[in-house]
Amino acid sequence: MGEGISDYTKNIVDLRRHMWLEGVEVELRRLIWQIAIVGKYISAKIHESNRKLAGLKNVYGDDQLALDRVSDDIMRNKLQFSGFVREYASEELEDIVKIGTGKEKYIVTADPLDGSSLVDSNLAIGTIIGIHKDSVLDVGRKTMVAALYITYGPLITMIYSAGRGAHEFVLDREGEYVLSQENIRLKEKGSIFSPGGLRRDWMPEHLKFVEQLEKDGYKLRYSGGFVPDINQIIIKRGGVFTYPALKNSPQGKLRLLFELQPMAFIMEQAGGQATDGNEDILSIKVENINQLSPVYIGSSAEVQLAKQMLS
Numbered sequence: 001m002g003e004g005i006s007d008y009t010k011n012i013v014d015l016r017r018h019m020w021l022e023g024v025e026v027e028l029r030r031l032i033w034q035i036a037i038v039g040k041y042i043s044a045k046i047h048e049s050n051r052k053l054a055g056l057k058n059v060y061g062d063d064q065l066a067l068d069r070v071s072d073d074i075m076r077n078k079l080q081f082s083g084f085v086r087e088y089a090s091e092e093l094e095d096i097v098k099i100g101t102g103k104e105k106y107i108v109t110a111d112p113l114d115g116s117s118l119v120d121s122n123l124a125i126g127t128i129i130g131i132h133k134d135s136v137l138d139v140g141r142k143t144m145v146a147a148l149y150i151t152y153g154p155l156i157t158m159i160y161s162a163g164r165g166a167h168e169f170v171l172d173r174e175g176e177y178v179l180s181q182e183n184i185r186l187k188e189k190g191s192i193f194s195p196g197g198l199r200r201d202w203m204p205e206h207l208k209f210v211e212q213l214e215k216d217g218y219k220l221r222y223s224g225g226f227v228p229d230i231n232q233i234i235i236k237r238g239g240v241f242t243y244p245a246l247k248n249s250p251q252g253k254l255r256l257l258f259e260l261q262p263m264a265f266i267m268e269q270a271g272g273q274a275t276d277g278n279e280d281i282l283s284i285k286v287e288n289i290n291q292l293s294p295v296y297i298g299s300s301a302e303v304q305l306a307k308q309m310l311s
């Protein structure tokens with residue numbers, strides 16, 4: 001007998017059920033669930049942007065707001081009325097903003113739409129979220145309690161970690177986030193690398209590191225989107241992404257609070273590592289919300305090799 005709808009719903013583990021089974025604290029799981037819903041709204045906005053790609057104005061004839069701004073508005077509005085968030089820091093805003101009554105449990109950092117410049121070429125993009133219990137201007141390892149990212153590609157997928165492993169969900173046609181991979185574990189060593197920055201701007205030690213990977217037969221995989229590039233390393237169970245110190249930008253390009261810490265949290269939960277070449281990404285104190293940092297993130301062998309070659 002074929003599988004009917006009721007069998008299907010009986011057998012799937014959706015995001016809410018998974019977090020409940022994992023024992024994630026109730027307020028945290030409600031917050032993660034609400035953020036996952038925002039992912040659906042953002043994806044609807046990405047789809048709407050096809051009007052712009054087709055050279056059309058929106059129905060009112062106004063100029064359309066940039067997608068990253070719209071995504072930020074949606075995220076902030078949703079979190080403001082969630083009942084769980086007292087402060088919100090976004091890559092789109094100048095400063096941390098107080099939302100809610102001030103008594104709520106969590107502080108959220110968001111890169112609501114990372115890689116939005118890739119939309120017109122129809123490449124994958126993403127949302128990156130960090131959830132903290134104390135101030136975000138501190139050491140991530142002390143304050144972060146959960147992180148997640150959503151990849152908007154041919155499929156919409158989400159990986160979250162609340163400190164008990166990293167788990168992947170796929171948004172199905174019924175609008176449900178369905179568990180696809182539980183407790184993802186990276187291998188010790190992978191076979192792909194994603195090197196950011198121009199080769200002519202790399203420091204000599206970094207150049208040597210990349211040459212070593214090339215010599216060892218690592219395949220180049222770089223899309224220009226941090227979320228899909230990291231997602232590829234996690235789903236393929238290994239490899240390394242780097243955005244190093246550059247000659248004219250010693251702190252590299254990527255933001256510690258909005259991009260690197262949440263990904264480092266998830267990567268560690270999947271058995272990988274993340275460093276700036278010297279210190280773990282999650283051990284660096286965040287002094288200001290726009291702080292940048294070089295990064296080497298992925299499976300252990302490559303991150304250790306980077307540390308060795310950079311020291």
Ligand code: F6P
Pocket residue numbers: 114115116196197224225226227253254
């Ligand atoms: O920070 C934005 C971002 O687009 C990341 O998603 C990506 O990893 C990086 O910049 C790409 O930078 P570049 O264009 O210098 O390769």
